[in-house]
Amino acid sequence: MMTGKEIRDKYLKFFASKGHKILPSASLIPHNDPSILWTAAGMVPFKPYFTGAAKPEVTRVTTCQKCLRTPDIDSVGRTARHHTFFEMLGNFSFGDYFKNEAIPWAWEFVTEYLGLEPDKLWISIYEDDDEAFNIWHNKVGIPENRIVRMGKDTNFWEIGVGPCGPCSEIYYDLGAGRGCGSPDCAVGCDCDRYLEIWNLVFIQFFRDEEGNYSPLQNKGIDTGMGLERVASVLQNVKTNFDTDLLRDIMDFTGDLTGKRYGSSAEVDLALKVIADHSRAVTFAIADGAFPSNEGRGYVLRRLLRRAVRFGLVLGVEEPFLYKVAGAVIDKMGDTYPELVKNSRLITRVIRTEEERFGETLAQGTDILNKLIQEAKEAGINYIDGGQAFRLYDTYGFPVELTQEIAAENGLSVDEEGFTNAMEQQRQRARSARQETEYLSEKAARLKSVLDQVGETVFVGYETLSGKSRIKAIFANDEVVEQAEAGQDVELVLDITPCYAESGGQVSDHAKIIAESTEVLIEEVTRPVEGLHLHRGRVTGGVIRVNDAVEVQVDARRRMNIARNHSATHLLHKSLKEVLGDHVNQSGSLVTPDRLRFDFTHFAAIQPDELARVEKTVNDAVLSNLQVETMETTLDEARSMGAMALFDEKYGDRVRVVKMGDFSLELCGGTHVKSTAEVGMFKLLGESSVGSGLRRVEAVTGEGAMDYLRAKEEQLDLIARTVRAMPHEVVHRVETMAQELRALEKEAEALRARLARFEVQSMLDGAREIAGIKVLAARTSATDMDSLRAMLDLLRDKLGSGVIMLGTAAGGKVNLVAGVSKDLVGKGLHAGKLIKEIAPLVGGGGGGRPDMAQAGGKDPSKLDNALEKVYALVSKQAGQ
Known part of the structure; x- marks a missing residue:
């Protein structure tokens, strides 16, 4: 049996023998391409070469590209072929060879090197591509009846304006037993019988804005062979998950959780999803992505949490996915060394996110309990489907768990509403998703x-x-x-x-x-x-x-930018020295006014650490290190120890910026001539921008001087305000703070005494309505918290009764109502009471039968509104 690694190696070596340069996989984070979140196909790193927007260093390239796609995430594990992460084998020509070479090479590789039976292989071509037909039939020798002509929707590649062309695909016949049984079953059928293993795209036209096609002077080849698919054929297994590429990870998870693959459909689905998603998150983090609430960070978080949710199916409640990531690294680290290099980062980010998700699940449980209570109070026997979906989508709360908890409380879940809400989100995602364009x-x-x-x-x-x-x-x-x-x-x-x-x-x-x-x-x-x-x-x-x-x-602006850019290099190195070598830049912004620097780290930076980072940078500035730039090869730069950014794609020639013996980085930006020109470096603060991702901001040069000037002005203003000399300000403020705390304590005691007098005064004003003690009064409370505290105090004193309190402050009205438990049992309802009173003061509100609150906008109507409480209580009591 040929392993996935052997297939990968055979492919790359085969095309190397045909004059192709083997390039390592590009990052999953596309370089300089904001139109897409992830590298989703083998051609993505080469888009500029196909369009001519950039010049390739070689015209023949072969790669095994790691890819990530999420449109069909819900199908992962339920079908034989859907994945979020997969490997795409490809060979590319940028204006070099064309169909006459690409087609025979493809046939040679699948038949002679992979050993696939020729009589089980079928070919599809674009319906008008006679050139491809002649090569397949006359040059390669494929029988005419096994070459299928297909329409533009399947066999012509184009997206908007730009290069485009026909496709030709190689299919493998898995046999009638894998088919749908229809007499019309053939290549192109949706069933599993005819498996597409390789797509050859012939980039030979340019489509303009009017939809006209003109031949390209330099034609191109873009091919893609799914490694998992071809492995399933060569290993004679029914699904991609049964290949060694994924089965080893599934078996590891099974051993970890005590569950066996093949024991049940539910267990199998969970193991498949975990294996797929663990590969995706492991590779994504290795390439510099971090869980967050937007963009690719949100996609990563969703994949990670989805895998954790399927861990619950296997009975795992503690963090485990970070261990599965370790199995992914062991399995694929020899082919993708970035996994090994970033293994500590990967496992720490995943474990941190798993622990945070545990807290989120607890939060989701609290929200679900409130939904259950509200449904019961409203007399509804189900949880709204839209609310269940919000729990699932926003909090990552499994719908199965929602159903289980709801059932324990005698409720069901509106599954149709849940499904509709999910479909609406899919539609939004589809409409928002931008296709992989060659050129705008x-x-x-x-x-x-x-x-x-x-x-x-x-x-x-x-x-x-x-x-x-x-x-x-x-x-x-x-x-x-x-x-x-x-x-x-x-x-x-x-x-x-x-x-x-x-x-x-x-x-x-x-x-x-x-x-x-x-x-x-x-x-x-x-x-x-x-x-x-x-x-x-x-x-x-x-x-x-x-x-x-x-x-x-603008020379002054350029100099300020250069100061801040050079400072980011010093900062990067200083962060590594103070916090550890795991620190890596994950983004930056350099402007004339300030710099922003994002980097990998797992906890808030302590004040003493920030102070050490700032001192280390300033020590380098004061050392007046010479800043040198040089051009060299990428390999030479790496051998020199130059740091490179995770998401940059570098050519063979690179620019290196050296600052004495302190810093060495690949960089194309503008810099000062010596570190002394940076001037003073001042950190403004640090914050979190995602799981395992921190951000610091700083100023240099003129920006640092402006910062210090503003601080001095603030200090002078404080000194004048507290009537002290600037050097005495701290002592004076501490003394004033102590005095203030003493005064606040005294004021609190006075307020408590006043409240007791106010409570007694209000109790004297209580009325008896239909045998019920009712108190409706305006209070001196200044906010809703004070109002609720007053309600509790009155309720204790009044015993059985109904209370409505109101306060007007700052042009707003606050209302709170309470009904003793014995009266709730007789049909009185604080929520209903306040719903009728709140509109009288221009507001709204509601709540439970025993306690409710509301707000309003018209203080002038408060007294009239409170007076109406007595009539409403009489009405409720009568009902």
Whole structure:
């Protein structure tokens, strides 16, 4: 039997023998691609090469790409093939070979290297792709009756504007026993008989905005073979989960939980989901994702909690998934060394999230108990489906657990309402989900401009000004020949000293000057490789294509940015020294005013640790370390010990920034010439931005001076306020605080005495209505807490009776009502009482039969409203 690892190795070595460069898998977090959350296909890292937006270093590449998709998350474990995490084998050509090579190589690999029986293989092609048909039939020798022509919906790859082309797929016939039994069962049927194992996409057309197709000059190949699928065929098992790629993890989980795979459908489903999701979360965390409440962090949290919920099915209530992650690392760490490198981080993040989820489950139980109580009070015998879904979606509370607890209380769950709410969420997710696009419409136009005018030469490392020429002008997203004062424009120059936003560093601001013309540039981007786009406004004259201009970068702004950027490098190293080597940068923002730095860490940073980090950075600043930059190979940079960011994709040539012997990082940003130019470094604080993820903010240079100046002004103001010299402020404030606490204690005692007098006065005003003692009165209480405390005091004194208290403060009304238990049994209801009184003061509220509260907006009506309480009590008593 061929293992998954052997299949992976065979594939990569086969295409290496065909002149392909084997590249390691890219990160699951797409590099510089905000349109997608995850790398969901083998071609995602190579999108710029297919479009021409970037130039590949080699034209033939092969990879085994780790992928993550979640649209079909609820199908995982219920079908033979659905996964969230999977491995995609692929070979790619960027303007090199085409169908004549790709098709025979595919056939050679599956038949000769994998040993699949030719008579069990079927081929699909796009219905009009005669070229592919001729190669498959005449060159490879596939019988005509095993080549199936299929329509555009299945065998033509395109998404919007950009490169596109027909597909050809290789199917394996698993036999009639795996089919649906229909006489029409054939390639393309939804049943499991014909399994697609490899898709070849022929990128040969460009689709424009009008839907016209034109041949590409440089054609491309993009193929994808699912490793789990082909392993299931070669290992002769019914599902992907029965392959060694997943079965080993399932068996580990079974041993851990005392459950055996194959013992029941419920156990099998749980083991499958845990195996799949544990791979997904392990790889995602290794690549720098962390659980949170938004974006990819939310996806990661959902996967992790879903796996934990299925652990409950196996009877596991303690954290366990971090141990399963360890099994994933043991299984796949030799192929993906990032798992081993980040193993401690992975297990700590997962265990922390599991422990937090335990608290969330407790919170969900409390909410469910309230829903049960409300349903009983309302006389309803079921839990609303929408509420059950909110528990499931927001708090991760399993619907099965909701059903079980509800049943113990004699209630059911509205399953139809739950299903509808879940389907609505799926529809929202589908509509919001952005497809994997090769190129947006605007980027396609920019690529066309790049082809016409050539690349922008960036000279901003060496100079802050220079001569240039306008090569293209965009106004309102349209290419124009000129623009006048008052117009917003985007300019393409042949040479620029302006740094484009990248790597967390904001772009330069600049002026573009030509005789009587001036353009103020407020943003510079690099939407396609080799092209800088300068966005700004024409403030004088007319700017034209081919105008000779001078570009002047805002030097003061650039220097402030450089100070903050260099400080992030010093900060990164200092955090590692103080907190530990597990600290890794996971994001940053560098602006002229301040810097923000996100990094991996598991607890709040203690004040003494923050002080040590700040001192370490400032020591490096005062050491006046020389800041050097150099270009070298990626391998050489790594051998030097240079730190690299988790989500950056680097070419063979990289830029290294060295600060003495203190810091060495790969970085394309702008920096000071020596650390002394950073000036003073001041941490502003730290916070949590997700499970295992912390954030610090800081200022340097001018920003630090402004910060200190503001602190001095605050200190002077406090000194004047407390009538002390600045150096005496602390002692004076401490003395005043002690005096204040003494006064508050005295005031509290006085308030308590006053309340007792007020209570007695109000009790004297109680009336008897239909044999019931009723008290409705305005009080001096200032807030709802005080009002409820007053209610409790009166209830103890009054005994059996009805109480309604009201207070008016700050233009608002607060009301609270109480009914003694003996009267609740006779039909009196505080919630119903307050629902009728609250509208009289412009408000609303409600509550339990024994206690209720409300608010209102019209204090002028409070006395009249309280007077009506007596009539309402009489009415309730009569009923």
